[in-house]
Amino acid sequence: MTEHADPLGSSFARFADEIGRAAPTYGAICRGVAAVPEVLALLDGIPTPQRRPVLLLAAVHHRLLELPDESLARHYRTITPEGEHGDPVPEFIAFCAEHADALRSTIARRSTQTNDVGRAALIYPTLLPVVARTEKPIGLVDIGTSAGLNLHLDRFAYHYHDEDGGEVRLPGHAPELDCLVRGTSARALLDGPSPRIGHRVGVDPTPIDPSDPEEARWLLACLWPDQVERVDRLRAALILAADYRHEVEILTGSGVDRASEAVRRSRATGSCPIVLNTWSLTYFHPEERATYVNELDRLGEEDDLAWVYLEAPNETPELPWGEVDRNISLSVLRRIDWQSGRRTETTVGIAHPHGRWIDVTDR
Ligand SMILES: C[S@@+](CC[C@H](N)C(=O)[O-])C[C@H]1O[C@@H](n2cnc3c(N)ncnc32)[C@H](O)[C@@H]1O
Incomplete structure (x- = not known):
């Protein structure tokens, strides 16, 4: 240089x-x-x-x-x-x-911002065990929601395929999200009833309104011109999110301050809330992450709750990582469940940061 x-x-x-x-x-x-x-x-x-x-x-x-x-x-x-x-x-x-x-x-x-819709392909199968055990509809609570794309994860089309040639296609709206499954079969990963979503709420200090062309253009502009495929996926996802914008509640502010309110709004609709964090907790200060984890524990003690997060342990060491090495910089997918007062932790796997593959091999 x-x-x-x-x-x-x-x-x-x-x-x-x-x-x-x-x-x-x-x-x-x-x-x-x-x-x-x-x-x-x-x-x-x-x-x-x-x-x-x-x-x-x-x-x-x-x-x-x-x-x-x-x-x-x-x-x-x-x-x-x-x-x-x-x-x-x-x-x-x-x-x-x-x-x-x-x-x-x-x-x-402006500040640069992203929302990668490919992460929905990782979150979707991670919700299924919660969907299977609750009779309630699911309340999606996306913290660091950006343009709210995770809030439409039940609407996209998916193509999961594994190394043995197995595949599962879930029909839906464009974009079709493609994900390679390692360490298990695509069929096993997608086992369970489809989610029924009762409520969708997102929190972000600088949310992007997908139905505002200027805002949507900023999100597209933050991708790189050599990343044609990511841009195409984002364009399609923004059209879908704009069409369903009226079904989504957005709270402007920090997740540390507004997560409880978002969970309560979700519960008030009779839904079982699942809090989502995909590459957003890295933007919190360390002490904010610690406060946030305590707050979710408190909300989970109040009533049933799940928390799905896809983050890099080395950037977010305050999160509950269980047996996962806190020094790794890979995207790790985990779920915490609070059910009838019992708290359990699951490491779902290691994943591509934009959802191209998931590896659920036990380590
Ligand atoms: C890398 S983007 C990820 C967006 C989306 N979750 C995804 O996976 O594509 C990080 C997001 O976190 C948001 N963010 C930053 N600080 C935050 C905070 N304190 N509370 C909630 N969201 C925050 C940013 O505005 C941005 O939208």
């Missing part, structure tokens, strides 16, 4: 090294603008940790999704699927100069 006079330049160059192989378009852009002060200046005044390449890249992508006829768009496969693999840097610099005011305004009021 080349050192740059501006530390932000070095951070662009470092980012280019990290992602260049997986995301060649962004790799080339970040390398190319690392020594271009006019481009770096667009992040002036932005406090860390947001003063990062990804925020500028998302702001440009966001504007470009609105202006697909701009010549820079031919380098973005999310806009021009057949993609052009020439050097995107001169057009990127020119685009930044031409749209500097709009980009500065987006950068000043």
